[in-house]
Amino acid sequence: MDSVPPVVGISTFVFVAVITAARWFLLDEVTMDRLVNRALGWNLAGLLMAGPAFFLGHADLGHRLYLGAGLIAVAYVYGLARLLDGAPVESAVRRQRRYNAVGASVSGGVLVATVAEGLGLSVAGGLRWDAVIWAGSYLPILAAGVLIVRACIRELRLPGDTVAERLAYSALLAIACWWIVTSCIALVRAAIGVSPERPGTIFAVLAFVNFAVIAVLISFPVVDAVLVRAHLDRAGRACRVLKPLWRDLTAAVPEIVLHDGPVRDGESASRLYRMTVEIWDAILHLKQYRADAPFDGDVGGRALAIAYAAQAKSRGGVPEPVRHIDAAVLVGTRDRSDELRYLLDLAAEWPKARALASAGLRAAAR
CATH class of the missing domain: 1.20.1070 (Rhopdopsin 7-helix transmembrane proteins)
Known part of the structure; x- marks a missing residue:
């Protein structure tokens, strides 16, 4: 010493x-x-x-x-x-x-x-x-x-x-x-x-x-x-990108939100998993509000269809019967990393799709 x-x-x-x-x-x-x-x-x-x-x-x-x-x-x-x-x-x-x-x-x-x-x-x-x-x-x-x-x-x-x-x-x-x-x-x-x-x-x-x-x-x-x-890790960054999409979809389909207890701020991986599960559940649920929409087209078209479906449900639309569809069909693979990349691409298109859907519905109501 x-x-x-x-x-x-x-x-x-x-x-x-x-x-x-x-x-x-x-x-x-x-x-x-x-x-x-x-x-x-x-x-x-x-x-x-x-x-x-x-x-x-x-x-x-x-x-x-x-x-x-x-x-x-x-x-x-x-x-x-x-x-x-x-x-x-x-x-x-x-x-x-x-x-x-x-x-x-x-x-x-x-x-x-x-x-x-x-x-x-x-x-x-x-x-x-x-x-x-x-x-x-x-x-x-x-x-x-x-x-x-x-x-x-x-x-x-x-x-x-x-x-x-x-x-x-x-x-x-x-x-x-x-x-x-x-x-x-x-x-x-x-x-x-x-x-x-x-x-x-x-x-x-x-x-x-x-x-x-x-x-x-x-x-x-x-x-x-x-x-x-600080949400600066990889999962935290993904959560920030997905948040606008997740917020709008869970607001449109609140019944799919998981109620198994809050996720603490420090658990980015758990939060990301929960957000992705709820987004997928919301997308699959909204499919029945736009049964004829191109949910399996390019990412921009999918985002627009989902935005229209979310607007339709929020305005009291009537669900239509639709064939079963799961995340693997939408993404074209069952790999979780591919699913996350798809959701991140969807989130990038979401602000534009939401704006287009709102403008389209306002024009149709005139």
Whole structure:
């Protein structure tokens, strides 16, 4: 800790603090996200408590404060590794309580011993108990590294992953390998009498770089979450394009609107799915109001026919019997991506078709 140049420590702390705050605000619902957030939070808490102690020249106190918070962070890291390795999600909370209990117990012991030494009391008969605990903390980190390496290798051997997924797993694999190597080195150094809480400048800086790389890796879901909240992701952009068409069709055919609960603003994919289902239902329902209209012509003609049908239904038109028609007939395929492209093309033609239909109906009424 005290071997890290201040500029490296402060910049890394600020960067990770921003990422952690964003994750707590945007990504704290899934079990894995909660474990990541709490591990980061406890690590930052340790740095925040230890910083003033180092600044005031109390290095031993700083190390112990960081150690106390870090032990709980390690408990969350180990729980995360177990989850990545395939442990049941259903029992994750129960498992994590056990890990946290162990981490909190040892952390509490560090706090009590630190206070006792501050009062001038002898602890552990002069044994460097903090060095022993610090060295022991590398054991769960080593175990977590092994579990994550195994999980990453298993995932990388599976076909079908995207390039982004493979890069993420490769980066995580490199981080886990670093944990294994540094843990082994720290344990060997501790066995020969080198204090594990003072790894030297090189290892300290590399540890901070590793911490920053982890923060960068876990910041990608934050970026995705921000895009989703702002409706700037692919699904959100599609929703914005479809909204005028969806609003008019569901107003004309309100009975097809799904009533299975509201979709939250952040769930663009769910919102897009719901909008496309309701648009298709509305189109198929409106077909009976314009049985003779070219619903299977070009996109512009289809949009105009649907607009006329929506106007006819809104004005109290009488439905006509019509042969069954489904989305695949209209689009010419059953591929969902083709259906979405068709609806986006339809939405692009919709303002003009709606205006033409309104003008045509007004002219016919004169």
